[in-house]
Amino acid sequence: MQKTVCLKMTDICKSYPGVKALDHVSLELYKGEVHALLGENGAGKSTLCKIMAGAQKRDSGEYYIGDEKIEDLTPSAAKEKGISIIYQEFNLVPYLKVYENLFLGKELKKGMNTDKKAMIAKTKEILDRFNIEIDPEARISDLTNAYKQLVEIAKAVLEDAKVLCMDEPTAPLTSREVDILFKLIQELKENGVTIIYISHRLEELFEVSDRITVMRDGKYITTVNTKDTNRKELVSLMVGRELGEDFPQRDSKIGEEILRVENLSTEKTKLSNINFSLRKGEILGFAGLVGAGRTEVMRAIFGADPRTSGDIYIKGKKVEINKPIDAIEKGISLVPEDRKGQGVSLTMSIRENISLVCLKQICQAGRVNLKKDREWSEKYIKALEIKTPTMEQKVKNLSGGNQQKVAIAKWLVTNSDIIILDEPTRGIDVGAKQEIYLLMNQLIEQGKSLIMISSEMPELLGMSDRILVMHEGTITGEVSRQEATQQLILEYASGGKMSEV
């Protein structure tokens, strides 16, 4: 590869109250490379990208785009210079259509009027070029996260980005979409686009990146060529120590049936005839592609979506669950996939978020026991290594991964017997992932039962006692821990075993 430096940052510093987010960080990007940023939650990856794209101001340090020295940079000036960023948090306007989002603020005109036809055609051309099957006239709010992600990228392509930051682009995607994304990245690269790629999935970095810069606690650690490094080295560079086994062992003592779902169907979310049971002390994994209906099953069980049919039994007794509060009262909790929307209150502090769900434990004679309240928060901040100056920090000021940890902490403190975790480790760094696995095992040892939806195959295989696979709203396969392989699961996930088709 020809090594033309297209962007250079040196000695960048950035502080927030109580936090040194970036401490003399330097970065050099080559034209047409995929450059990964790797580091634990709160290491400063997103902050660096935001400064690059003009969304945050640096306190000090130098910044060059090509040969041009950059002083102040607004987001729109950055865009004009070809620096685009796809945020961890989606940035599309939900009630607008796909093509309207792509052309927002730069609508094509025909005379005095907007040229709807031309915009739709251009949108379709980009989507087709990358094999993205989305109707240009679909409303953003009707799309799944995976598709929203692809629309964001299509938007950057339209804007002719030269440097494109992708901040955890694959977090909401599953294997098929990841493949599409990687193909797209390859094409962008061939067109000379430089990509900054942030992901906590190490295996992806090996597949997609040319170089990797490791950050830790706001500091630059090193930059390595991807082909010259390995997983073990990267992990120890990013956490500063060696980590043990990926998946902690647990004593599986699987007991009697605790939850049974019979003939569950929904109209709006297109589930048909879902049957399964969960046993005490079991981790039941749910595999499937995006859109297979896993989240929808859980929402229906939890009373968040209406069912057209379906009975739910807890410990053999039929129960009525018509709204989430019924489910919570029956001892079911759900840690949702969309944690921003449903999992945490961004404007409240970490402590307030945690105490909301454990009011019972921290209330005495109708009053909040402040000492206990703080103890709980302290305990979970420590257990999950939530990176924050204080427990009073507003959740919106935390890094993406640390927000996820708060959402999970919230539910780990409940007393439910059945805990449903929808993508529990999405956006979480390797070290903290292990903490979450340990906490899951502890819950199991306390006699609780878990359902885990996950799009990360190693996690499904490593943690589940049994895995159910879904495809287009039905369960297409069940595999035990012993027989589970990636191949088998993918076969079921695409609609059945290949050999039987």
Ligand SMILES: Nc1ncnc2c1ncn2[C@@H]1O[C@H](COP(=O)(O)OP(=O)(O)OP(=O)(O)O)[C@@H](O)[C@H]1O
């Ligand atoms: N607006 C803000 N106010 C206060 N602190 C902030 C703000 N934005 C980021 N921080 C802090 O800066 C640090 C770096 O955050 P950043 O979002 O860059 O981390 P990250 O490496 O992207 O982590 P993750 O993998 O969790 O997304 C964190 O400690 C975070 O809490």
Ligand SMILES: [Mg+2]
């Ligand atoms: Mg981040």
